[in-house]
Amino acid sequence: MTGFGGQFETEAVPGALPKGRNSPQRPAFGLYAEQLSGSAFTAPRHENRRSWLYRMRPTADHRPFERYEGASLFAPGTANEPVAPNRLRWDPPTDLPGGADFVDGLVTMMSNRDPADLEGVAIHLYRASRSMAGRVLVNADGELLIIPQAGTLRIFTEMGRMELAPGWVGLIPRGVRFRIEIEGEATGYVAENHGAPFRLPELGPIGSNGLANARDFETPVAAYEDVDGPCEVIQKYLGSLWTTTLDHSPLDVVAWHGNLAPCRYELARFNAIGTVSFDHPDPSIFTVLTSPSDVPGRANADFVIFPPRWMVGEDTFRPPWFHRNVMSEAMGLIHGEYDAKAEGFQPGGLSLHNLMSGHGPDVESWRKASDADLEPMKIESTMAFMVETCWPYVPTRFALDRAQPDYDLAWADFPKAQLPK
Missing domain, CATH: 2.60.120.10 (Jelly Rolls)
Known part of the structure; x- marks a missing residue:
């Protein structure tokens, strides 16, 4: 059936x-x-x-x-x-x-x-x-x-x-x-x-x-x-x-x-939708299932996946951009690599970015995407997912005791922008 x-x-x-x-x-x-x-x-x-x-x-x-x-x-x-x-x-x-x-x-x-x-x-x-x-x-x-x-x-x-x-x-x-x-x-x-x-x-x-x-x-x-x-x-x-x-x-x-x-x-049957011109669309286009809240457009929970897909946007930073938002994001990796993290995020692992926590690509991923020759490319051999919610997550004691101690270093050493004098 x-x-x-x-x-x-x-x-x-x-x-x-x-x-x-x-x-x-x-x-x-x-x-x-x-x-x-x-x-x-x-x-x-x-x-x-x-x-x-x-x-x-x-x-x-x-x-x-x-x-x-x-x-x-x-x-x-x-x-x-x-x-x-x-x-x-x-x-x-x-x-x-x-x-x-x-x-x-x-x-x-x-x-x-x-x-x-x-x-x-x-x-x-x-x-x-x-x-x-x-x-x-x-x-x-x-x-x-x-x-x-x-x-x-x-x-x-x-x-x-x-x-x-x-x-x-x-x-x-x-x-x-x-x-x-x-x-x-x-x-x-x-x-x-x-x-x-x-x-x-x-x-x-x-x-x-x-x-x-x-x-x-x-x-x-x-x-x-x-x-x-x-x-x-x-x-x-x-x-x-x-x-x-x-x-x-x-x-x-x-x-x-x-x-x-x-x-x-x-x-694998998910039909991913994306840009064919420029700019990086919101991750909501990858929503498989949603549980609505009492506020229209604000999800109690969204199940979102990041499957193999073509990336063709011109003059576009293709990995997830730096962002802060009111939703809280728990992310897992089923297999492969996630395109916004060069290392440290393994299949079977988990990450948490609660509401208004600044996050995005690490330095290596940012530099690689910023300098890339933007030809059409296909992200293959990966499947990540996110369970996003409008409510802040509270970790358990088991989780807090086992979190990576140096995760914040993923965003260290970004060069300062050089403005014209």
């Missing part, structure tokens, strides 16, 4: 999906009808997100949740002391837990807002070297955008299976339970969106085509697991992790229909 934000219907067993009634008196095969809502019931039709699930047992059947004792690096809360307005950058972490599954291999690097506000975003890294056995994860605080950097993830959600390799991203809606299986080791990033669900940005003067196409988002077909036996449910709720144990697998949805569903997207 393909598409983003459309209406879907799928069944793993013929006849499991009712026709004409969402909640019939007697669903087929003794299944239970359950609605999963990602928006208020009365949200406008174009904003309304919900799906009907037809499952073997209702999700209401569970014992009380208790605090989860593992995964101390996931959702630990941010640093308590005042946060300096410093630019920060991290090497790929080498001290994440070894032998962990996806849940215990997550570490929170930064976040903003209280999840209870239904606003804000958090950035996590993960390192996993075993599958989630006998357990599932569900996030009540927000949706999860999973960005693999190395290793393939096999994700079994309530609504079907999908595979994520580096170069793909996967979006799991708030409240959907899932299990991740791997072979070998997998590392990557997770953006946790507490605000309005991600959607495609408006195209404005670009017109009807360009950027990410709705038809390229792939939604899974129904698949279910009929397994009796202990299964741990780990739930993230109001910034903390909680656990309960079922006597069966909750991945037992036999059929579903609606417009709230997991999906995946291959970043």
Whole structure:
């Protein structure tokens, strides 16, 4: 199944999906009808997100949740002391837990807002070297955008299976339970969106085509697991992790229909738009997905990528220019090199430029771009991304203790401009 934000219907067993009634008196095969809502019931039709699930047992059947004792690096809360307005950058972490599954291999690097506000975003890294056995994860605080950097993830959600390799991203809606299986080791990033669900940005003067196409988002077909036996449910709720144990697998949805569903997207399908004359356009032209805030044009979160592309602007400084802005930028690198930094920014690493922090190219990148012979050139073999937000990020203690100590030196030794006497 393909598409983003459309209406879907799928069944793993013929006849499991009712026709004409969402909640019939007697669903087929003794299944239970359950609605999963990602928006208020009365949200406008174009904003309304919900799906009907037809499952073997209702999700209401569970014992009380208790605090989860593992995964101390996931959702630990941010640093308590005042946060300096410093630019920060991290090497790929080498001290994440070894032998962990996806849940215990997550570490929170930064976040903003209280999840209870239904606003804000958090950035996590993960390192996993075993599958989630006998357990599932569900996030009540927000949706999860999973960005693999190395290793393939096999994700079994309530609504079907999908595979994520580096170069793909996967979006799991708030409240959907899932299990991740791997072979070998997998590392990557997770953006946790507490605000309005991600959607495609408006195209404005670009017109009807360009950027990410709705038809390229792939939604899974129904698949279910009929397994009796202990299964741990780990739930993230109001910034903390909680656990309960079922006597069966909750991945037992036999059929579903609606417009709230997991999906995946291959970043190579993004149709980048750029200048064909002069000047460097704003990075908003690279937006794949956006979560709007209450202020028109100001995003709660934007997922932006910097893919391979042609650069042809005449008399133009082609890397990102020096800038300060009201948005806060967390950037990661999936593979290759980023064109505004000569060194120090590695695949699997992370950087943070909070609101009104001056940043841009380092000296070497500035000099190279300023002196370049501006022939058409193609930036190849790279994929960087940014999770931009209108709220300032607050790093965790784990992140602050591991930031590169000399990142500010990237902007040292710029020559002073020489004005005419």
